[in-house]
Amino acid sequence: MKRRMMTALLLSLSLAQAAELRVITHxxxxxxxxLIAGFERQxxxxxxxxxxxxxxxxxxxxxxxxxxxxADVVYGIDNTLIGKARAAGVLDPVQxxxxxxxxxxxxxxxxxxxxxxxxxxxxWFSAHKKPLPASLEDLARPEWKNLLVIxxxxxxxxxxxxxxxxxxxxxxxxxxxxxxxxxxxxxxxVKGWSEAYNTEFTRNGGSRPIVLSYASSPAAEVFxxxxxxxxxxxxxLLLPGSVFRQIEGAATxxxxxEKALAVRFIAFLRSAPVQGAIQTSMWMYPVTEGVTINxxxxxxxxxxxxxxxxxxxxxxxxxxxxSRFNRTILR
Numbered sequence: 001m002k003r004r005m006m007t008a009l010l011l012s013l014s015l016a017q018a019a020e021l022r023v024i025t026h027x028x029x030x031x032x033x034x035l036i037a038g039f040e041r042q043x044x045x046x047x048x049x050x051x052x053x054x055x056x057x058x059x060x061x062x063x064x065x066x067x068x069x070x071a072d073v074v075y076g077i078d079n080t081l082i083g084k085a086r087a088a089g090v091l092d093p094v095q096x097x098x099x100x101x102x103x104x105x106x107x108x109x110x111x112x113x114x115x116x117x118x119x120x121x122x123x124w125f126s127a128h129k130k131p132l133p134a135s136l137e138d139l140a141r142p143e144w145k146n147l148l149v150i151x152x153x154x155x156x157x158x159x160x161x162x163x164x165x166x167x168x169x170x171x172x173x174x175x176x177x178x179x180x181x182x183x184x185x186x187x188x189x190v191k192g193w194s195e196a197y198n199t200e201f202t203r204n205g206g207s208r209p210i211v212l213s214y215a216s217s218p219a220a221e222v223f224x225x226x227x228x229x230x231x232x233x234x235x236x237l238l239l240p241g242s243v244f245r246q247i248e249g250a251a252t253x254x255x256x257x258e259k260a261l262a263v264r265f266i267a268f269l270r271s272a273p274v275q276g277a278i279q280t281s282m283w284m285y286p287v288t289e290g291v292t293i294n295x296x297x298x299x300x301x302x303x304x305x306x307x308x309x310x311x312x313x314x315x316x317x318x319x320x321x322x323s324r325f326n327r328t329i330l331r
Contacts, residue, residue, distance in 0.1 A: 018040070018044050018045050018046040019044070019045050019046070019258055019261060020045070020046045020047075020048055020258070021045050021046070021047050021048070021072055021073065021258050021261040021262065021265055022048050022050060022070065022071040022072045022073075022256075022257075022258075023047060023048065023049050023050065023071060023072070023073050023074075023075055023265065024050040024052050024058060024061070024062065024070065024071035024073075024074050024075075024253075025049060025050065025051055025052070025058070025074070025075045025076045026051070026052065026053065026054055026055040026057075026058050026076040026157075027051045027052075027053055027054060027192070027194065028076070028193065028194075028282055029049065029051060029075060029076060029282065030281040030282055031274065031277055031278070031281055031282075032277050032281065035273055035274060035277060036049075039264075039265065039268050043261060043264055045258075045261050047265070050070065050071055053155070053192065054151070054155050054156040054157065054158075054191070054192035054193065055076050055077065055078060055080075055081055055156070055157035056081065056152075056153075056154060056155040056156050056157055056159075056160065057155050057192075058074070058076065058077075059077065059081045059084055059085050059090075060155075062074065062085065062088075062090045062253070063084075063085075063088045063090055066088065066089065066090045066254070066255070068255075069090075069253050069254070069255040069256055071253055071256065072252070072253060072256035072257055072258045072259070072261065072262045073250060073251065073252055073253060073256065073262035073265055073266065074091075074250060074251055074253055075111070075248075075249075075250040075269065076248055076250075077091075077105075077108055077248070077249060077250070077251060078105070078157050078161075078246050078247060078248045078249070079105060079245075079246065079247045079308075079311060079314065080157045080160040080161050080164060080244075080246070080314060080318065081157055081160070082105060082106070082107050082108055082249075082311070082315075083107075083311065083314055083315025083316075083318065084315075084318065084319065085107070085251075086107045086315070087315070089254060090253060090254060091107060091108065091251045091252070091253060091254060092251065092252045092253065092254050092256075093254075095107065095108055095109055095251055095252060095266075096109060096252065096263045096266050096267070098266070098267065098270055099270070099288075101287040101288065101289070102287070102289075103247045103287045104247070105247050105248070105249040106311055107251065108249040108250060108251035109249050109250050109251065109266050109269075109270070110247050110248070110249040110287050111248055111249050111250055111266075111269045111270060111274075111275075111278070111287060112247075112248050112275075112278050112282065112284035112285060112286055112287055113245060113246060113247045113248065113284060113285050113287060114214050114215065114216055114245075114246050114248075114283065114284040114285055115214060115215040115216075115243055115244070115245055115246070115302070115303050115306060116158050116161040116162055116165070116212070116213075116214060116215075116243070116244040116245075116246050117212075117213070117214065117215050117236055117237065117238055117242055117243045117244075117303065118148075118210055118211070118212055118213075118236070118237040118238075118239065118242055119201075119210070119211050119212075119213045119214075119217050119218065119234050119235065119236060119237065120132060120209060120210050120234060120235050120236075120237050121201065121202045121203045121209040121210075121233070121234060122232075122233055122234060122235055123202075123203075123233060124202045124203075124209035125209060128209075130143070130144075132237065133210075133237065133239065134239070135239055135240065136166065136169075136178065136239050136240070136241050136242055137178070139182060139185070139210070140178065140181035140182050140184075140185045141185070142185070144185070144210075145185050145186045146185075146186035146188075146207075146208075147186070147208060147209055147210050148182070148186075148187055148188065148208060148210045148211075148212075149187075149188040149189075149190060149196050149200040149201065149206070149208035149210070149211050149212070150162060150187065150188070150189055150190075150196065150211075150212040151189070151190060151191070151192055151193055151195075151196050151212055152189050152190065152191055152192075152330070153321075153322050153325050154322050154325070154326060155191050155192060156191070156192045156193060157246065158192075158193050158196075158212055158213070158214075158246075159189070159212065160318065160322065161244035161246050162212050162242070162244060163175075163179075163321060163322070163325060164244055164308070164309050164314060164318065164321070165241060165242060165243060165244040165306070165307040165308065166178065166179070166241055166242070166307075167309070167321060168241075168307040168308065168309045168313075169240065169241025169242075169307040170241060172317075172321070176324060176325075176328060176329075179325065179328070179329050180328065180329065182329075183329050187329075188200060188208060189329070189330060193213065196211050196212060196213070197211055197213055197217070203221075203233065203234055210237065214283060215236050215238070215243070215300055215301060215302065215303055216283040216284070216285075216297065216300040217234060217283065217300075218232035218233075218234045218235055218236065218299050218300060218301070219232065219283070219296045219297050219298075219299040219300035220280075220283050221233050221234050221299075222296055222299045223280055223296045231299075232299045235301075236301050236303075238301070238303050238304075240305075240307075241307050242307075243303045243305065243306040243307060243308075244306060244307065244308050245306045245308045247287075248284060250265070250266045250269050251266075252266070270287075270288060272288070272291060275287070275288045275291045276291055276292065276294075279293065279294045279297065280294055280296065283300075285297075
């Protein structure tokens with residue numbers, strides 16, 4: 001007992017003297033504590049996780065604090081926001097060199113990817129004997145009035161991804177005409193994913209049986225269920241024009257204090273243990289080839305196609321599209 005107490009005391013003293021690595025992330029960041037602790041022991045570091053809201057809020061905070069950076073490395077920046085961050089000059093212009101992967105994120109190091117799409121509450125549609133919408137246009141018809149909740153593209157990368165997919169599929173002007181019809185049909189827009197999924201979705205006690213989430217969310221429902229399920233209680237609504245492929249990553253920040261540690265942390269995110277854990281902690285696919293996919297992902301239907309604009313098109317147009325959304329849809 002005395003030896004364990006002494007070991008714990010020495011460990012506490014060691015961590016107190018260790019270099020602090022400040023990691024800013026979105027609010028959905030989650031990794032097993034033993035993995036973070038292992039990184040700290042291996043590198044003699046103390047990791048401080050700064051959760052800064054949804055990804056859009058996180059990038060806004062990085063921009064507002066760029067004169068006096070509040071972190072050394074960012075995790076959770078994605079292909080909807082990387083252009084904004086690069087244009088604002090908050091990222092180091094040269095990022096750590098890592099093995100090339102299929103899902104790349106120019107300006108950062110990609111770590112995981114997934115598919116933003118609509119989810120439905122199967123029990124609600126069954127109880128109300130209502131058919132599922134067969135197209136995006138159906139969601140703007142009276143039969144499906146007041147059923148949809150999404151996240152605000154200005155604060156949420158999930159909401160921004162969906163806006164981008166509709167524009168890629170329809171073209172800009174037809175897409176905004178469609179969004180006006182959605183607004184007039186009772187579309188609800190909330191700040192972020194947690195509010196949309198955990199508060200507004202009927203599955204969790206809300207009033208909206210269609211929610212903007214991820215294609216992996218039905219698998220998460222099965223994984224976290226207190227009883228064994230043979231089928232997910234939610235499903236994907238993979239309508240043409242409604243799927244965005246999101247690629248997340250990490251990057252060192254300009255003005256960060258612990259550059260070497262930040263680079264090691266990014267390599268850690270690409271390691272096999274983290275790439276395995278990321279699947280059931282943040283419900284994304286690993287970018288590293290050869291990592292075993294968790295069996296529960298058989299409940300996560302992988303979309304056959306998606307409507308994702310090019311990185312260059314997003315970088316050039318996303319700020320204007322978000323501004324137009326705020327002016328014409330949220331007013």
